[in-house]
Amino acid sequence: MANEAEIQAMRQAIRLAARGLATTLPNPVVGCVLLDPDGTVVAEGWHEQAGGPHAEVMALRAAGSRARGTTAVVTLEPCNHTGRTGPCSEALLAAGVQKVVVAVPDPTDAASGGAARLRAAGLEVETGVLAEEAERGLEPGEGNEVWLTAVRKQRPFVTWKFAATLDGRVAAQDGTSQWITSVEARSDVHRLRAQVDTMLVGVGTVLADDPLLTVRDADGNPLARQPLRVVADTHNRTPANARIRGNDAPTWIATGAEVGTIESRLRTVAAPNAAGSPQGSGGQELGTSGAPYAGGTPYGGGRRELDLHALMRQLYARECRHVLLEGGPRMAGAMVEAGLVDRVIAYLAPSLLGAGPNALMDAGITTIADVWRLDLVDVRQVGGDVRVLARPRAR
Numbered sequence: 001m002a003n004e005a006e007i008q009a010m011r012q013a014i015r016l017a018a019r020g021l022a023t024t025l026p027n028p029v030v031g032c033v034l035l036d037p038d039g040t041v042v043a044e045g046w047h048e049q050a051g052g053p054h055a056e057v058m059a060l061r062a063a064g065s066r067a068r069g070t071t072a073v074v075t076l077e078p079c080n081h082t083g084r085t086g087p088c089s090e091a092l093l094a095a096g097v098q099k100v101v102v103a104v105p106d107p108t109d110a111a112s113g114g115a116a117r118l119r120a121a122g123l124e125v126e127t128g129v130l131a132e133e134a135e136r137g138l139e140p141g142e143g144n145e146v147w148l149t150a151v152r153k154q155r156p157f158v159t160w161k162f163a164a165t166l167d168g169r170v171a172a173q174d175g176t177s178q179w180i181t182s183v184e185a186r187s188d189v190h191r192l193r194a195q196v197d198t199m200l201v202g203v204g205t206v207l208a209d210d211p212l213l214t215v216r217d218a219d220g221n222p223l224a225r226q227p228l229r230v231v232a233d234t235h236n237r238t239p240a241n242a243r244i245r246g247n248d249a250p251t252w253i254a255t256g257a258e259v260g261t262i263e264s265r266l267r268t269v270a271a272p273n274a275a276g277s278p279q280g281s282g283g284q285e286l287g288t289s290g291a292p293y294a295g296g297t298p299y300g301g302g303r304r305e306l307d308l309h310a311l312m313r314q315l316y317a318r319e320c321r322h323v324l325l326e327g328g329p330r331m332a333g334a335m336v337e338a339g340l341v342d343r344v345i346a347y348l349a350p351s352l353l354g355a356g357p358n359a360l361m362d363a364g365i366t367t368i369a370d371v372w373r374l375d376l377v378d379v380r381q382v383g384g385d386v387r388v389l390a391r392p393r394a395r
């Protein structure tokens with residue numbers, strides 16, 4: 001059983017870990033606190049960036065010779081491998097640490113085994129201490145959930161973000177959409193973008209909005225570290241002069257050539273109400289090109305559509321761990337239907353449009369029994385808008 005001092009130290013380690021949220025990908029966020037036998041904090045450390053020292057090594061360096069005889073309280077099982085840096089299990093042993101308290105086991109084949117190694121060397125090792133808090137965060141979205149989910153599922157964690165009016169519209173009937181939400185909400189989105197390594201949009205969004213999709217500071221200047229911008233575009237319709245092709249950040253136009261496409265059955269839908277489905281026509285849904293749209297998991301106009309699961313696997317292989325899905329409604333629908341959305345962040349403006357596209361279209365849900373239910377994680381006001389953070393329930 002962890003004692004009170006160790007539990008308090010774990011809370012602090014979780015807070016420390018969160019300092020790395022915008023800098024550690026593709027690595028986890030990890031925090032470490034060293035306690036002396038009285039429960040007094042000797043030193044702290046956190047993982048700052050991939051390739052840099054791990055949290056345990058940072059704490060050991062800060063403690064120096066005072067590390068001997070301490071208890072290391074760490075949010076992720078100490079690694080037991082040589083990757084970009086050496087094994088933390090050996091560093092803890094060499095420093096003379098007596099006990100190790102861990103929140104979450106390392107799920108990777110490569111690095112796990114630290115707890116067993118330390119036990120084999122005679123140390124007391126306790127695991128599972130504040131595991132839920134370490135994974136989910138003390139503040140919503142500030143834990144190691146992104147990395148843990150990505151590694152467990154072998155695909156990037158996907159956050160779907162949208163901004164809409166209270167009646168769920170993401171644009172007006174004429175297609176105009178700037179700006180639905182307040183300047184504060186838009187700044188909040190840039191904080192979110194800074195925490196991801198990939199941004200994904202459908203080509204419809206590129207054609208409609210010509211977005212830049214970079215991370216910018218409060219003055220509008222691009223940050224040094226920019227996520228990879230990915231456009232799902234099976235029909236190669238991203239214009240040559242689209243802003244997303246600019247040099248501000250890396251871009252991948254995913255046409256299917258590298259990812260693969262799948263053939264999908266044609267889905268007919270009930271005659272839509274004109275306001276809710278601008279492309280709807282006489283009961284058969286049309287693709288963005290006007291060709292019959294083949295619904296289902298894939299996305300794109302016509303029958304040849306991007307294999308979204310393959311796209312996620314490819315992104316994972318490129319070391320992408322956190323995808324921010326930024327639009328549009330059909331892309332979001334395809335991702336939801338594919339079971340590829342792990343978190344939803346909605347910015348809702350206290351305004352109404354009454355017509356125009358909805359945030360989510362054609363997610364393969366036709367009856368209320370199949371409604372996509374989510375758990376509310378956090379609701380707060382941002383500027384003049386409301387931000388809702390929700391997590392899908394397992395289906």
Ligand SMILES: Nc1nc(O)c(N)c(N[C@@H]2O[C@H](COP(=O)(O)O)[C@@H](O)[C@H]2O)n1
Nearest residue numbers: 030047054055077078079083084085111
């Ligand atoms: N326990 C622990 N503390 C940290 O601070 C960490 N960054 C990790 N990461 C684990 O080690 C792998 C990365 O190792 P390199 O940075 O390449 O040396 C990472 O995949 C985790 O399993 N663990």
